[in-house]
Amino acid sequence: MLIDQLKNYRIFLVSKSPRRAALLTDMDIPFEVMTADVDESYDPMLPPEQVAEYLSQIKLTGIDRSRYPENTIFITCDTIVVTDSEILGKPKDAAEAVRMLQTLSGREHRVITGVTVATPLQQLTSHRVTKVHFDTLSPEEIDYYVKQYKPIDKAGAYGVQEWIGCVGITAIEGSFYNVMGLPTKLLWDMLKKMI
Amino acid sequence: MLIDQLKNYRIFLVSKSPRRAALLTDMDIPFEVMTADVDESYDPMLPPEQVAEYLSQIKLTGIDRSRYPENTIFITCDTIVVTDSEILGKPKDAAEAVRMLQTLSGREHRVITGVTVATPLQQLTSHRVTKVHFDTLSPEEIDYYVKQYKPIDKAGAYGVQEWIGCVGITAIEGSFYNVMGLPTKLLWDMLKKMI
Numbered sequence A, B: 001m002l003i004d005q006l007k008n009y010r011i012f013l014v015s016k017s018p019r020r021a022a023l024l025t026d027m028d029i030p031f032e033v034m035t036a037d038v039d040e041s042y043d044p045m046l047p048p049e050q051v052a053e054y055l056s057q058i059k060l061t062g063i064d065r066s067r068y069p070e071n072t073i074f075i076t077c078d079t080i081v082v083t084d085s086e087i088l089g090k091p092k093d094a095a096e097a098v099r100m101l102q103t104l105s106g107r108e109h110r111v112i113t114g115v116t117v118a119t120p121l122q123q124l125t126s127h128r129v130t131k132v133h134f135d136t137l138s139p140e141e142i143d144y145y146v147k148q149y150k151p152i153d154k155a156g157a158y159g160v161q162e163w164i165g166c167v168g169i170t171a172i173e174g175s176f177y178n179v180m181g182l183p184t185k186l187l188w189d190m191l192k193k194m195i
Helices: A002-008 A018-026 A048-060 A094-104 A139-149 A163-168 A176-180 A184-194 B002-008 B018-026 B048-060 B094-104 B139-149 B163-168 B176-180 B184-194
Strands: A010-014 A032-034 A072-082 A108-118 A123-134 A169-174 B010-014 B032-034 B072-082 B108-118 B123-134 B169-174
Touching: A002 A184, A010 A018, A018 A176, A018 A184, A018 B163, A048 A072, A048 A108, A048 A123, A072 A184, A094 A139, A108 A176, A108 A184, A123 A176, A123 A184, A139 A163, A163 A169, A163 B018, A163 B184, A169 A176, A176 A184, A184 B163, B002 B184, B010 B018, B018 B176, B018 B184, B048 B072, B048 B108, B048 B123, B072 B184, B094 B139, B108 B176, B108 B184, B123 B176, B123 B184, B139 B163, B163 B169, B169 B176, B176 B184
Parallel strands: A010 A032, A010 A072, B010 B032, B010 B072
Antiparallel strands: A072 A108, A108 A123, A123 A169, A169 B169, B072 B108, B108 B123, B123 B169
């Protein structure tokens, strides 16, 4: 079983996201958190799936993997929120968060997470797409959420596991945990391939 | 906003499920927990959607609503797991949990939650269906999950928010919180209609 095999490895989650750390814990995978600051700009001509994969790879470049033993695993991720016309990043303030939620209200969007799993010797990258459908949100509901939950650190200005996810989302199609920032099943399958 | 209107009500969640209580808390709805023991047998000829609705209504019959003021709201739910051929209840022991997970492995099933919202004067019942697709689970994975997590209190012998939900489920279609036992968005809309 993968859980037993992973005991021979030291695993680093390269992410500041407490949600990703919580999900990796739920997978019963022991790990340490590592952060790496890199330039997250990307070619705006790339299709969204490639943007998410590219950004997960870029986060790995901040680490000199050759300095670690072979039984080290690094996990990097990047989650983006995509409407028909644009990629929504993290809002810079409350006003931008309100605008983003107005954009998402009453329609479907896609959440894409790129995942890279790497050892000092190899690396594997993939992604998952989940469709998310928001009901029409009233101005009062958007206002309440932004004031109470301050979703400034979240792509698309919402957390699916927060109030707005409970009362505003009618349906999703795909992996729920992908929307939280870590497609756990994909990561599980990638780790199986890797070791 | 509904949150403000609900301040004029006393709300009871009639359920022993800590997961439902956690979700109602996530909805920012203040409530008290109440339990009512009733006979949960049902007509096996009923279609599954009606079984879930009926069981949510039956749970309400354990309470004498006429003894409460008009601004009291009772919420009852019942969640069932349905394959092509049968309704899976809660497993009676570890061996039955293993058999249920073998049944769910490598295929899609439906999770249906019936919800009833009632005041002393009126009641409203509805349900939500979510499709859940499990990847093929190895005997070791099933064994590990049943030993570590003891899913005896869960319909279908799994918790979507636990290890097996993270590493075994490829995709869902519909409400994630419905699979956890409370279709939060449906409840939100029902409360809006009710008050």
